[in-house]
Amino acid sequence: MSRLSNIVIGILKFIAFLVFITIVAVLIWLSTTSPRNSCDQIFDSPVFVLFFILMMWIATVYGVYFREPCIFCVSSLVIFLLLVLVFCFCIFALVITNKGAGQVVSGRGYKECRLRDYSNWLQKRVSDTKNCRRISSCLKYNKVCHTLQHSNLTQAQFYEKKLSPIQSGCCKPPTSCGFTYVNATVWQKPAANTTFSDADCNTWDNDKNTLCYNCQSCKAGVLAKLKRYWKMDAIFYFFIIGFLVMYCSMVCSAFRNTEKTMPSTDA
Structure with a gap:
């Protein structure tokens, strides 16, 4: 069982690395492309929040791999709160951009x-x-x-x-x-x-x-352009939320399994 848990953790680490690189690349694109650096900065979407979520995500993986329950629990809680914040933004963005068309x-x-x-x-x-x-x-x-x-x-x-x-x-x-x-x-x-x-x-x-x-x-x-990009952002953020929820569930399961398979330190 211990070997199986280690394999699962290894797979999760590999998936985390690939998805992390992909998401970071997309976030950099979102924050540096001309439409977002031009004339609608007063309506910036919370890209910085997603960067912080990714940092907490790394901390969560670290907590599982090195079996640090405190780091794992704190980072998981922060991720949950930030995901709620991003989810609320997505709903808000879809609602306020629902009206308006050329x-x-x-x-x-x-x-x-x-x-x-x-x-x-x-x-x-x-x-x-x-x-x-x-x-x-x-x-x-x-x-x-x-x-x-x-x-x-x-x-x-x-x-x-x-x-x-x-x-x-x-x-x-x-x-x-x-x-x-x-x-x-x-x-x-x-x-x-x-x-x-x-x-x-x-x-x-x-x-x-x-x-x-x-x-x-x-x-x-300006609002017509903003509407298009905020909808794109909302779809991308929903994808991140769905993936992180699924991924964190897998990490929690792996963490529980590693805890069960750890040798007892009792005399």
Whole structure:
């Protein structure tokens, strides 16, 4: 039985090593890819919590291998509490990103997003003055409209172009404004006394440093990108939770078996 337990522990260590390397690689990707390093850092997912879970996971394996019950119990408890925290985040992320989707515009190859279509929590966060200023500055710094500014597209080509949610919301005025196309980032407004139903029409400016960076549609474009990546994160985190629950159950079983097979130290 002792030999069997050692074999099981060896297999668990090998699996732990492979999965640990895989998860760490994915977590590094999640924390360093441009979508997460760009303009939605105010909505960062708890990647650091998962790194801490992995450290506790290593401590758990150490406790089993070297038969240290205190290390095993403490690290297992911490893992359980952190998994509950990550699970709550996943549910929260799925709930608040459930609403909101780009609207198809007739005769256009792109969609347009509306801020009011997203959850109230996201609307408040992205509309906060400090966050709004930070996002706008980040979009300008990353030159999200740069390719459009130098595209030399005709009107027909532009209308057929598939724009990202951020390009659609930040680099051009909403279609409802009825502006006349000059080029991808320059549009001619109607007469000065024209009244617009959409406030973004008044916010738009042909200046390359202004455009529609302060528009509601631009905020909606940021949220559209955020929605996609938070859903990806939630699915990945659910996978980690499921694996760690299953793995920790196996580790606990192996730990109990090693405890049973340890020779008694009683006289």
